[in-house]
Structure formats: structure tokens, C-alpha cells
Amino acid sequence: MTDSELRAGGKRERLVAAAVAAFYAHGVATTSLADIAQAAGIPVGNVYYYFKAKSDIVAAVIDAHVQQIRAQLAAIEAAHAAPRERLKALFTAMAGESDLIAQFGCPLGSLCQEISKHEEGESAPDASGLMRLPLDWCGQQFRAMGRDDAAELAAQAFAAYQGTALLSSALRDPGLLERESRRIAAWVDSL
Amino acid sequence: MTDSELRAGGKRERLVAAAVAAFYAHGVATTSLADIAQAAGIPVGNVYYYFKAKSDIVAAVIDAHVQQIRAQLAAIEAAHAAPRERLKALFTAMAGESDLIAQFGCPLGSLCQEISKHEEGESAPDASGLMRLPLDWCGQQFRAMGRDDAAELAAQAFAAYQGTALLSSALRDPGLLERESRRIAAWVDSL
DNA sequence: GTCTATAGCCAGATAGAC
DNA sequence: GTCTATCTGGCTATAGAC
8 A cells, every 4th residue: 555545545445446346237338437436425526636547447446356366365275275175165155156246247257358358559457367367276276186287177167157157147047156166166076 | 121121221231230240349338339330331320210229239239149149050950960969060160260259259248248237227138148049059959968957068068168258358368269169069979 | 635617528319401 | 211410418537726
């Protein structure tokens, strides 16, 4: 946290949190700065004291997700020593959010997809880390399990989750995600 | 095709085709009517002769995709009698578009995800059929193979494809989709 | 640092000539 | 049916008072 952030009394954090929620529920393109500012209880014009442009808010939102992912993965590593248990913990945790995911999809996957469609100018932030981070972590776990095809297994497991999240939100069916998450966990156990 | 469409000399079709391409490459929300009209070689104001509002264009785009899916599935059914071969044909065909998918994701999945985020008003069209149609078709094939868990297998296969499409576009890696499509085909063969 | 007011732009949508 | 001209509103972003 920088000095100016400390002086800002948490307003920047409130803006980012409001943007995270709004981007997730309504999408990046359809969310206006006014929406974000209102949700954070801050006048619209004041947003530009904290962010030079909307794309900077997008970058801050991506960064917030990255921090959250790192924290979640670190927590799983602290709670479970065995790579197999760590993998199961990750996919079980994701299934725990099935109601939300059935409404809006995976927070990471939907954000990643929307942003990857307009990576043209230099102002467009890169969201690929949102996929790469958990994917590489899964790969590490499979490698620790002694699998030579760790990267392939990681892609298979993570893609199964992402695809199911997409299906469950399209069909508005949380049960789909819960069943598939159990199947993935059982599959990890069987390896 | 209605009478007025016949009289229109294919302009409506050109608009829909341009919208399909633009929505896929840049997203629905960030594509303006001016973009679509220009790509179709039609003045902006004239768009409203064919569509009352932008949401009607979205509905027409969804419908165009539905027609395309039906045609593709019918072609596969005509070319292959065995359900196992039909499934393999579908996932092989998808892998054939890996370069495009690595750029913009699955045309169906990305459209579905974006639209499902703002299904509030009555003007918002429903895109869930884009997932339901191929999903149900896969289920029918698995059932024809004598599987009791046909619906679950269909979800598993289709989610694997959707998730891999998302990953391969996030990481800009067509090879990922090709490898996983081969794996899905081999898995279908093993059932 | 915080907020108000507003500029400037571009989108979606309409009116009406031809 | 086709097209031009234009209205209206909301959005991003800025200027400047406090």
C-alpha cells in the first residue's frame, strides 16, 4: 500500500471492490464509471483522482483477482501438504460457489474472455495471468505427484472446471457444477 | 424467408453476417451499429429498417448460430451412422478451427457468456440454446451408445471442449485445443 | 484530497426526403 | 425500400473551486 492510498481512507479499495463486483455481474464493457462510483459511494468525477482512465480500473481489478488467487492457493498449500489433497481442495472450493457461478460464470474465466477480445492498443491490460496462475499451480501439484504429463493433466482439469462453469451459467444450473466438481475430485484421487 | 426479406436484396443477410463476425471478434457490447453497418456496406440509419433495436440484431445473430449448429449436426448425422463416429466428427470439426478459437474463443461459448450477463429486461434475447442444442445432441449420441449416464457424459465432453477453448484463447495457444480435442475423441472411442 | 460542473464525444434511435 | 440528417442521452474524461 502506498502513502497516497493510506491517506485516501480506503476509497481506492472501495472503488476496486465495487468494480470487481460490477464487472463480474454485468461485464466490463457495460459497466460505466458512474455505476462503479455510485456503488462505492463516491462522486463520479473523483474516480479520476485514483485512476487515469477506465482501463486502469480494469488493470486494478485484474490485479485484485491475481492477489486473491495467490492468497487462496497459499491457503490451500498451508492447509494440505499432499499435492493430491491440494488439488481436491481447489476444485472443492470452486464447487462451493456454485450458486454464484450458475448466475454469472467463473469470475476469472468470464473476465479473461471479455478482456482477451480487445487486446489491441497498449492501454489494454493483460488478463491471461488469471488462467495461467491456477493452471501452473495445478501443473506443479501433478508434477509433485510424479506425473510426467503434469501440464496436460492440469489443462484437462482446469478446462473441465472452466467449461462446466460456462455451461452451468448458460443453463442456470448450479447442480451441474457441483456434480462435475465431485467427478474431477474423484478423478484426481484415482490418478 | 419473408416477402420483405426477398425484396430487400440480401441486405438483411449481409447485416446479420457482419454482426456475427463483429460480435465474435470484438464482443457484443463494444460493437456499434455503425461498425456493423459499415462492414455490411449499408448506411447506419438504414439498419433500423431491418431491425427495431440493437437487441433485435443480437437475437438475429443468435438465430443464425442456431441454424448453423442445426445444419452442422445434420451434416454429421448424414455422414456418419454410428453415434460414436458422430461424436468424434463433432469434436474433430471443432479442433479444425483451432487458430480462430485461439484468437477469439468458441463462437458459441463467448457469445453465450456475454449475453447471459444481462438477461434482465424482456428485450434481452436468450442464448442458452447455443449450449443446449449441441449438449442435447451429444446426450442423444451417448444414449444411442447404450449409456445410462448419457447426459453426464455429454456435459463432461462438451464442457471439456468449452473450457479448453477458453484456455486456448486466454493463452493464445491453438495447440492446446488440438491436443485436447484428440484426447476427447480418444476418450469417446474408449467408452 | 475531495467534490461539482461541464466539456466533448459517440452511441442508439428517429424523421422524413427521395 | 433506401438513404441523409439529426436528435437525445449517457459515457469518458477534464477543469477548477474548495
